[in-house]
Amino acid sequence: MKKVAIYSSGLILLLFLFWLSLDIGIVQLHQSVLSLIGKHNIDATTVWQVRFPRALGAVIIGAGLGVAGAVAQGIFRNPLAEPTLIGLSSGATLGTIALIASGASIYGTRANIGSAVLAAALTALLVQWLAPNKGFGFLLTGIAISAILTSIAGLLISMSPKPGIQSITFWDFGSLTLLNNSTVGMIAPYIEVGIIISFLVSRRLDIYSLGESSSHYMGVNPKRLRLYAIIGLAFLIGASVSAVGSIAFIGLLVPHIVRLLVGPAHRKMLSLSALVGAIVLLMADLLARTLFEPNEIPLGLLTSLLGAPALIVLLRLRRASWIQHD
Amino acid sequence: MKSRAVALGVACLLLTTFSPTAYAAVSDISATQISLPIVHSGEVPRYKRVVALANGSAEIVAALGYKSILVGRDVASTMPELKAIPIDESAMQVSAEAVLGQHPDLVLIDSNTSPSTALATLKAAKVKLVMIPSAFTLADITAKESTIAQVLGTPKAGRALEAQVTSLKAPKTGIKVAFLYVRGTASIYLIGGPGSGADSILQAEGFTDVGAANLKNPFNALTAEELIKLQPDVLLLMTKGLASVGGISGLVQLPGIAETPAGQHRRVVTVDDSLLLSFGPRTIPMAQQLRPLIIAAAKL
Numbered sequence A: 001m002k003k004v005a006i007y008s009s010g011l012i013l014l015l016f017l018f019w020l021s022l023d024i025g026i027v028q029l030h031q032s033v034l035s036l037i038g039k040h041n042i043d044a045t046t047v048w049q050v051r052f053p054r055a056l057g058a059v060i061i062g063a064g065l066g067v068a069g070a071v072a073q074g075i076f077r078n079p080l081a082e083p084t085l086i087g088l089s090s091g092a093t094l095g096t097i098a099l100i101a102s103g104a105s106i107y108g109t110r111a112n113i114g115s116a117v118l119a120a121a122l123t124a125l126l127v128q129w130l131a132p133n134k135g136f137g138f139l140l141t142g143i144a145i146s147a148i149l150t151s152i153a154g155l156l157i158s159m160s161p162k163p164g165i166q167s168i169t170f171w172d173f174g175s176l177t178l179l180n181n182s183t184v185g186m187i188a189p190y191i192e193v194g195i196i197i198s199f200l201v202s203r204r205l206d207i208y209s210l211g212e213s214s215s216h217y218m219g220v221n222p223k224r225l226r227l228y229a230i231i232g233l234a235f236l237i238g239a240s241v242s243a244v245g246s247i248a249f250i251g252l253l254v255p256h257i258v259r260l261l262v263g264p265a266h267r268k269m270l271s272l273s274a275l276v277g278a279i280v281l282l283m284a285d286l287l288a289r290t291l292f293e294p295n296e297i298p299l300g301l302l303t304s305l306l307g308a309p310a311l312i313v314l315l316r317l318r319r320a321s322w323i324q325h326d
Numbered sequence B: 001m002k003s004r005a006v007a008l009g010v011a012c013l014l015l016t017t018f019s020p021t022a023y024a025a026v027s028d029i030s031a032t033q034i035s036l037p038i039v040h041s042g043e044v045p046r047y048k049r050v051v052a053l054a055n056g057s058a059e060i061v062a063a064l065g066y067k068s069i070l071v072g073r074d075v076a077s078t079m080p081e082l083k084a085i086p087i088d089e090s091a092m093q094v095s096a097e098a099v100l101g102q103h104p105d106l107v108l109i110d111s112n113t114s115p116s117t118a119l120a121t122l123k124a125a126k127v128k129l130v131m132i133p134s135a136f137t138l139a140d141i142t143a144k145e146s147t148i149a150q151v152l153g154t155p156k157a158g159r160a161l162e163a164q165v166t167s168l169k170a171p172k173t174g175i176k177v178a179f180l181y182v183r184g185t186a187s188i189y190l191i192g193g194p195g196s197g198a199d200s201i202l203q204a205e206g207f208t209d210v211g212a213a214n215l216k217n218p219f220n221a222l223t224a225e226e227l228i229k230l231q232p233d234v235l236l237l238m239t240k241g242l243a244s245v246g247g248i249s250g251l252v253q254l255p256g257i258a259e260t261p262a263g264q265h266r267r268v269v270t271v272d273d274s275l276l277l278s279f280g281p282r283t284i285p286m287a288q289q290l291r292p293l294i295i296a297a298a299k300l
Helices: A002-023 A042-075 A088-102 A110-130 A137-159 A168-173 A181-208 A212-217 A222-244 A250-262 A266-290 A299-317 A321-325 B002-017 B057-063 B096-101 B116-124 B138-152 B155-166 B198-204 B210-214 B224-230 B239-244 B247-251 B283-298
Strands: B027-029 B050-052 B070-073 B106-109 B129-131 B176-183 B188-192 B219-221 B234-238 B268-271
Touching (some): A002 A042, A002 A250, A002 A266, A042 A181, A042 A266, A088 A222, A110 A137, A110 A181, A110 A222, A168 A299, A181 A266, A250 A266, A266 A299, B050 B057, B057 B070, B057 B138, B096 B116, B116 B129, B138 B283, B155 B283, B176 B198, B176 B210, B198 B210, B239 B268
Parallel strands (some): B027 B268, B106 B129
Antiparallel strands (some): B188 B219
């Protein structure tokens, strides 16, 4: 019963935010959003060519980031293992930028998404391979690799005269400005694949959370599970970073909210993480573009500014059972 | 056999990469297309060795008919006629030593000439420094030209040059133009508003600058919704600005551009970066050439 209430209120909130995203902005609509379906005037162009892909992109990417956070925290058995902290995002950023800087591809192409996914996966594997198997070794190695890759990406940007390479601010803080119907259509399948892989490994993630040796006895091969999870994460993070840059804190915050609502079982957590992630990103983007209209605030600034205090409050309100586990 | 196939592949790749078609559709006014109008008054200037550091001042001294007395110039006076005169600045900073090395009897500066330490050095060396007003719109040009003419002691040449500015007036066309300042490589994407400088030129040539009419600041963030609201018929850009976003095919990829009449019909006019907002003697001939280009673009 509680579950139904949570999901239905979440869905209603998501729909309301989606409608709001279509309705408000710099162009003041003269008629309702629904009456603009199939029309061809300035209002319709604004709603269907600009606001709709942006809102839909926020939902898809937000869902992907929420799921990615839950999977990352599960597979690395660390409540801090956010994709931006463990090198996945910076790997994806470098993968995208390197391809643009080399002139082999431009922003918003399949090649670009593919190279981001590949680079994200390779980075995660590299971090795993380099990290000492004790204490905070894994997280610290992730932070170090992240710093290296972000610096290389920044260097490439300052040296490359290629049009469309964007600024390091775009890649580092993220922005949904460049989303249009074709980019959203291109990244959506990748994020769907990532979400499907995440669901496929969710039951094994529960077993894995009992510990490496127990999971081995229960028929789960930890090495293989980690590889699958990393591939899923790479699809989720690679596709979203290649289109909107890295957006901080959603992957960290959302699973913590969700665990408070439905507990730590991964399958339940993943679907609710997708919903909450979509709500949080849609809300953040709505604020980012309307708060100081006509100027837009870099999205990552806003997610950090709102997400970090929310996380602190959450942690203090109720020491999450998750943390006591570890 | 294999190497031939590779060579063919490489050739195809090169051809597609450097194909000029992406830029072919854009009408452009380059710096070489506009020659500096030069007046001949027969007056003899007061100074014999002039270093012109004020933005665009070398151009004005030359237009007054006294290119021969210029021994140093600012970086912004870039037209081919002045090529032989040394530039006494690097990275927008005046080099005191370079100026002193020219033994000038007059140095023209403006409020943007920096650094102040170099100017102090020049003052200490008893070099005559004269402050020239800056020009950011069409209306500022005459004041700048007449100040320089007075300093040189050549008022007749000054009046002849000013007469060209007041002659500029064109009938209204009803065409809506937006001036975009873009630098794709530095991620700068702006729409010109009131006071961008371009607005004064567009208005004098009979166009409506939709940015100036609807926006608040001289330069405003370029967002998809803002562009859709403005619905420009034609876009005005700087030549290198357009190239920095990947030409016209890159421009229409920027959010909102494709949703304007200008973007749909690829109506874009570009003007050389150092020319468009130079507000000096070349501005009038440039503006006169711009008008038919924008009118032709609006018909695309």
